Amino acid sequence: MAEIKLQDIEKYFGDNYVIRKLNLTIQNKEFVVLLGPSGCGKTTTLRAIAGLEEIDSGDILIDGKPVHELRAGNRDIAFVFQLFALYPHLTAYDNIAFPLRATRESKASVDEKVRAVARALQIEGLLSRRPSALSGGDMQRVAIGRALVRRPKAMLMDEPIGALDAKLREEMRTELKRLHLENDQTTVYVTHDQVEAMSLADRIAIMNEGVLQQVGTPSEVYDNPANLFVAQFVGSPVMNITPANLQSANGGTKVAIGQDGVAFDFPSAIEPQLSAARSDLMLGVRPEGVLLAHNEAAGHVAVEAHIIEPLGAYDIVDLKIGNAFLRARTASGFVDRPGDMVWARIDPAQTHFFNSLSGDAIHVRLDE
Amino acid sequence: MAAVSSRAQRIGHPIAIVAIVVSTLIFLAPIYWIATTAFKPRAVATSVPPTVVFSPEVTPFVKLFTKRVQLKEQPTQEVYDAAPWWEQRLFDNGERVLRVKGEVLPSQYPKRFMNSLIVAGLSTILAVGMGTFTAYGFSRFRIAGQDDLLFFILSTRMLPPIVVAIPMFLMYRTFGMTDTHIGLIILYTAFNLSFAVWLMKGFMDEIPKEYEEAALVDGYTRLQSFFKIVLPEATTGIAATAVFSFIIAWNEYAFALILTNRRAQTAPPFIPSQIGSGVVDWTVIAAGTFLFLLPVAIFTFLLRNHLLRGVTFGAIRK
Ligand SMILES: Nc1ncnc2c1ncn2[C@@H]1O[C@H](COP(=O)(O)OP(=O)(O)OP(=O)(O)O)[C@@H](O)[C@H]1O
Numbered sequence A: 001m002a003e004i005k006l007q008d009i010e011k012y013f014g015d016n017y018v019i020r021k022l023n024l025t026i027q028n029k030e031f032v033v034l035l036g037p038s039g040c041g042k043t044t045t046l047r048a049i050a051g052l053e054e055i056d057s058g059d060i061l062i063d064g065k066p067v068h069e070l071r072a073g074n075r076d077i078a079f080v081f082q083l084f085a086l087y088p089h090l091t092a093y094d095n096i097a098f099p100l101r102a103t104r105e106s107k108a109s110v111d112e113k114v115r116a117v118a119r120a121l122q123i124e125g126l127l128s129r130r131p132s133a134l135s136g137g138d139m140q141r142v143a144i145g146r147a148l149v150r151r152p153k154a155m156l157m158d159e160p161i162g163a164l165d166a167k168l169r170e171e172m173r174t175e176l177k178r179l180h181l182e183n184d185q186t187t188v189y190v191t192h193d194q195v196e197a198m199s200l201a202d203r204i205a206i207m208n209e210g211v212l213q214q215v216g217t218p219s220e221v222y223d224n225p226a227n228l229f230v231a232q233f234v235g236s237p238v239m240n241i242t243p244a245n246l247q248s249a250n251g252g253t254k255v256a257i258g259q260d261g262v263a264f265d266f267p268s269a270i271e272p273q274l275s276a277a278r279s280d281l282m283l284g285v286r287p288e289g290v291l292l293a294h295n296e297a298a299g300h301v302a303v304e305a306h307i308i309e310p311l312g313a314y315d316i317v318d319l320k321i322g323n324a325f326l327r328a329r330t331a332s333g334f335v336d337r338p339g340d341m342v343w344a345r346i347d348p349a350q351t352h353f354f355n356s357l358s359g360d361a362i363h364v365r366l367d368e
Numbered sequence B: 001m002a003a004v005s006s007r008a009q010r011i012g013h014p015i016a017i018v019a020i021v022v023s024t025l026i027f028l029a030p031i032y033w034i035a036t037t038a039f040k041p042r043a044v045a046t047s048v049p050p051t052v053v054f055s056p057e058v059t060p061f062v063k064l065f066t067k068r069v070q071l072k073e074q075p076t077q078e079v080y081d082a083a084p085w086w087e088q089r090l091f092d093n094g095e096r097v098l099r100v101k102g103e104v105l106p107s108q109y110p111k112r113f114m115n116s117l118i119v120a121g122l123s124t125i126l127a128v129g130m131g132t133f134t135a136y137g138f139s140r141f142r143i144a145g146q147d148d149l150l151f152f153i154l155s156t157r158m159l160p161p162i163v164v165a166i167p168m169f170l171m172y173r174t175f176g177m178t179d180t181h182i183g184l185i186i187l188y189t190a191f192n193l194s195f196a197v198w199l200m201k202g203f204m205d206e207i208p209k210e211y212e213e214a215a216l217v218d219g220y221t222r223l224q225s226f227f228k229i230v231l232p233e234a235t236t237g238i239a240a241t242a243v244f245s246f247i248i249a250w251n252e253y254a255f256a257l258i259l260t261n262r263r264a265q266t267a268p269p270f271i272p273s274q275i276g277s278g279v280v281d282w283t284v285i286a287a288g289t290f291l292f293l294l295p296v297a298i299f300t301f302l303l304r305n306h307l308l309r310g311v312t313f314g315a316i317r318k
């Protein structure tokens, strides 16, 4: 059991500034997901924690002790690699036993531990096979078994299910969650799949270009994205982001989006809070925050449905607002066919505002 | 994969089969010729047109392993009957073995053969061993001037070795290394090393570094992970590199001829030197060449599975 603390970590690959002053604390028994697009430095961060990569400045503390003098093998941390890295010349059994054999354990005790882990992962029947004779999911189980078997202080996983097909990925996600609940192991998990992050994480740490963008529980990150990047990266279908103009109207406030200025009603309380960034304002609203009606209603604006994407449980409707588009989530079949006119409203409670220059979120309170 | 397609692949296209058979025959023809000549009676060895059907005999091998002289007169019937069977064959050919105090004098061939084994074997072990470590270093660590160093290593192969024969000879003479085993071993190791480094680097690069890193994280040192993980993974490459190095060292002729004679001479310069002693006896040369082929053939055969995988390495691994 361990607490991992990253303090002002910096890493360069030549001129490439890959990790930029990263600060992050992973609590004991916590499942933290590092989420970010390809190349943002997730793997490098993980490898730095494991001791496979030297950092250029900053400190990594495990249980309060700096570890940069400790080589990887002495940090008592397990690592699950993206492509499993099972040793092809060893059987599944020997792969799992490999970490234990580094410590001269007795044969009987090794055997007992390997079998216990295999039982937990339901791969007892596969132990005599070589990796080449295992399916992707089973290889992944063996790789996790190899990580779990010596009960390390912490587990680091680098996109451990990224190479599996969609269905298997979902299965393994559930299994990983179960394993974490059973073992209570401090875990840092890297992925670029935000669904995976949302479903597994106690907390998500979102990175972009080496900079930590936001750390929070899945719902914090989803409901209160700290900036434009997080807003667009988290959530599927993606959030609508569009330039916005505040308009004071008789007694209320309107927010116009797109160039032709179709304006939506908002509580007037937002106006003073947004005045500082008035000319550089972006509005963000998730498709479920765009509400549609068939008939004219108070506060609704008439818009044209441009494209309809039926996704089974719901539809995504692209609304044409001047020269811009706004995606709305509706009950399936809500809009009959493209070209239909509908009435739309933006739910102020689900709306986010951003300063388009800095990208930072501007938090607004809707009540007085 | 569907059973049909793999079956088709195993049996092959008729044209492919014909091509394989023809090219195999072309490659085997000289070997067949050497092998049969080694068992031919001397009289038919050089007959024109060639004799295809003959009763094989081992006299060429007897000659190969013994020191002989021409008979001045036919041995008496008693002497003939008392002689061992193989010497009777020599009498039939008008020769007899030389004896010192009753002991048969062996020819130089076994010694030359042993020299070849020692020199080629040790230089292969050295070249492959050092090549493997060097390639691992180049493959896994960032080394200043890495590309230049690799180019430099390869550049030693950029001109035919024989152009440095004279400086080599002078150098070896200065250091008293002519006609020594160690001299040839060093030379052949140097020949093969650049090639071994490059070949092994290719194989090392193919081994994902995550394998060792997994071992490092799991509590092994780098050296342990090298021996427990990298070496087993690299056996194919090591086998392929070893076979090629061994063949090059085993067959090397020019430097062996220049740098060695009595003590350390290897088989390649020795076998043709037999042509000069007296009348040319092609059967003896064929016997010597035939035996000389065997170690490489056996070595290659033992490693054939690795070798095939080695040659098609990139194709099989993903
Ligand atoms: N060994 C290395 N040498 C040089 N540059 C590297 C090395 N490893 C990573 N990089 C660079 O560092 C940056 C971050 O890489 P990293 O592997 O950490 O990204 P990542 O977030 O894990 O991406 P992905 O999702 O594609 O795995 C990239 O620009 C990458 O090209």
Ligand SMILES: [Mg+2]
Residues within 6 Å of the ligand: A042, A043, A044, A158
């Ligand atoms: Mg990565």
